[in-house]
Amino acid sequence: MNDRRVSEAVIRRLPKYYRHLTELEQRGVERISSAELSREMSLNASQIRQDFNCFGGFGQQGYGYQVSHLLREIGRIIGLDQHYNMVIVGAGNIGKALMRYNGFDKDNFHVAAAFDRTPAIIGREISGVTVRDVTALDDYLHENDIQIGIICTQKEEAQSVCDRLVAGGLRAIWNFAPIDVVADVFVENIHLSDTLSVLSYRLRNQRDGE
């Protein structure tokens, strides 16, 4: 596998391939051509072939891809054959929603612990996980094998929480606080409202232009 050549755009399309292939497999589709896959995914077929070539191709052109094989291979490339332990810091609205979220595979991405600073929330059990006092975060990270930290605090605390997570040895940060956190590990800053702004742009533009 030649990861170093894989562009950011390709990496970000991998989960999309994985989702669509999962659905195809559930629908009982066994083989699919890049042309058919391109219609399913609104991507062009040559783009798909080019993306797959980053990882050695997966299938013969003209004959199509075997869905279950492709799904398994892409899952492996994404790392979905791994098990990750995660902690959530901030058990407010978004934190609680993520603890209860069933949009990711719980076997794969396991919420091991959650932390908050609010006395009324500490000790509450949410989806089988008891919320701990955030003062216990650093010790917890040193005593447990955690890979991914999820930040759901207020904007003001996000960076210092991020620093503590990194100091605790975590190598990936999934940040939902509405500010970009900066760290020398892998960071995904999620700005939910950015996509709402994109809708706003389109509505406004349509109004102007049509």
Add this chain to the structure above:
Amino acid sequence: MNDRRVSEAVIRRLPKYYRHLTELEQRGVERISSAELSREMSLNASQIRQDFNCFGGFGQQGYGYQVSHLLREIGRIIGLDQHYNMVIVGAGNIGKALMRYNGFDKDNFHVAAAFDRTPAIIGREISGVTVRDVTALDDYLHENDIQIGIICTQKEEAQSVCDRLVAGGLRAIWNFAPIDVVADVFVENIHLSDTLSVLSYRLRNQRDGE
């Protein structure tokens, strides 16, 4: 304004510019060069100038951009000088979190109503909005001026809810159900777990390669 030439990538960077400029203005920065902005945003300076040229430029090269002017202009282009009424369908974990979310401007993006099918949730007030029975959705949409529909239902119901929202006259769909909904209006399908998969990819790749 020449919207038709604006690429998808530029449209998706606009909210990012807006966030960073808001922060710069809050920090009291009055002028910024594209070089400085590029360091703040981890984009290259020529990219920034090129993006801004899609909208006429905003400032003189060499002299830099006036932050407050640029912020106001980009806000206007995104449509943040407009008021949008939104409905949320599905007042489960994500739906409730969005009703309580303070990451977007409530004056700009107003949650006018929320709907659910679960008797235990119907009638509950969340952030000042009473959850209604989803059977009342269609009438509500015909009687009220709503622009954006937010889908937070289970995967299985998402497409039929989307169809009802579109039939009710909505022109933008913000979908959080873990399936792509399809409609002949503006749609943003949000897959929270995609970015978690990106982190997984990076962790796995680092493990392999380094």
